[in-house]
Amino acid sequence: QVQLQESGPGLVKASETLSLTCTVSGGSVIDTSYYWTWIRQSPGKGLEWIGYIYYTGATRYNPSLQSRVFMSVDTSKNQFSLSLYSVTAADTAVYYCTRERDSGWPFDSWGQGALVTVSS
Amino acid sequence: DIQMTQSPSSLSASVGDRVTFTCRASQSIHSYLAWYQQKPGKAPKVLISAASSLSSGVPSRFSGSGSGTDFTLTINRLQPEDFATYYCQQTYDTPRTFGQGTKVEL
Numbered sequence: 433q434v435q436l437q438e439s440g441p442g443l444v445k446a447s448e449t450l451s452l453t454c455t456v457s458g459g460s461v462i463d464t465s466y467y468w469t470w471i472r473q474s475p476g477k478g479l480e481w482i483g484y485i486y487y488t489g490a491t492r493y494n495p496s497l498q499s500r501v502f503m504s505v506d507t508s509k510n511q512f513s514l515s516l517y518s519v520t521a522a523d524t525a526v527y528y529c530t531r532e533r534d535s536g537w538p539f540d541s542w543g544q545g546a547l548v549t550v551s552s
Numbered sequence: 553d554i555q556m557t558q559s560p561s562s563l564s565a566s567v568g569d570r571v572t573f574t575c576r577a578s579q580s581i582h583s584y585l586a587w588y589q590q591k592p593g594k595a596p597k598v599l600i601s602a603a604s605s606l607s608s609g610v611p612s613r614f615s616g617s618g619s620g621t622d623f624t625l626t627i628n629r630l631q632p633e634d635f636a637t638y639y640c641q642q643t644y645d646t647p648r649t650f651g652q653g654t655k656v657e658l
Contacts, residue, residue, distance in 0.1 A: 479596070479639060479650040494647040495553075528595055536602065536643050538586035542595035 434459030436529045438546035444523075446552050450516040454529030454543060461510050462487045466531045468505065468512045469539065474525035484532070485512055519550045554578055554642050558651035565656055569630045573654040575623045575640035583619045584644035590653075591636045600625065601643070630656070 440452035454468070461468060470482040483493035485503040493501045497516070505512040516523060527546050530539040555578035565571050575585065583603040588596035598607050600616040603623055613628040627634055635658055640651040 478652050479641075481646075481648040481650075483647075492646055496647070530595075532643070532648075535645070536584050538588075538598040538601040538607070538641070538643060539596070540598055540607075542597075545595055 434531070434541050436531070436541055436543035438527060438529050438543045440546060440548070442547055443549050443551055444519055446520055446550055447518055450519050450523060450527075450548055450550075451513065452527055452529075452546060452548070453511050453513045456510045456512075459541075461505055461512055462507050465533050467534065469530045469532055470503065470514045471528045471530055471539070472523075472525040473528065473545075474522075476522070477525075480525075482514065482516075482527075521550050521552065524548065524550045553647055554581060554645060554649050556640055556642055556649050556651040558638075558640055558654050560654060561652065562655040562657060564658070565630055566658070567630055567632055570626065570628050571630055571656060572624055572626045573638065575618075575625070575651050577621045577623075577642055580620045581642045581644040584642055585616075585618070585623050586641045586643055587614075587616055587625045588639045588641065589634075589636045590639065596639060599638075627656075 435457045437455045444450045467484040469484040473479050485491045491503050500517045502515040530542045532539050557576045585603045587600040590596040599610050604616045615626045617624050637653045637655045639653045
């Protein structure tokens, strides 16, 4: 059974960069079946898809965040990461890492979530 | 982006009730719809995919239906552990989008 675990600072200053890592256990980021995804949840905007990365490094981002997002994958550590630049209070949210197979498939495994607060 | 609209935003129910709530997409998504259950402090858990396909381990009192733009999630004989928030999500296109949720309260 695959498990995902988010890690990273819980507090980020406004205008700085939010960085999170997701460690995958019981499975492999090299699994060609899956796209490794970041989703966030805030009271104001509900559940928001940030984007995904494939093991090859191919990415697809939400256009609403595309100018500030970067994702990477480290196959040697079985991890993938999220960077969100120039954060504001609106980026305060619980950030989840998850996975999906492709269009038509749900997000079937989720991390427990990491609360990130942006402070002024 | 495909907009997902759920109704109602909340509903009150009792153990043993049958509850139904809906999700509407802003354009046809065929059967590319998933339903999730979320409890406070926890990640969402997938219940149904492809509009009506029950995920492994999900009780049979949950069922989904619909296609195109209109979808329904039904819970028969509501159990105490079913009080939670339910989200729909379109799996048809990126960016993936979710409804705003329906909270089932006692």
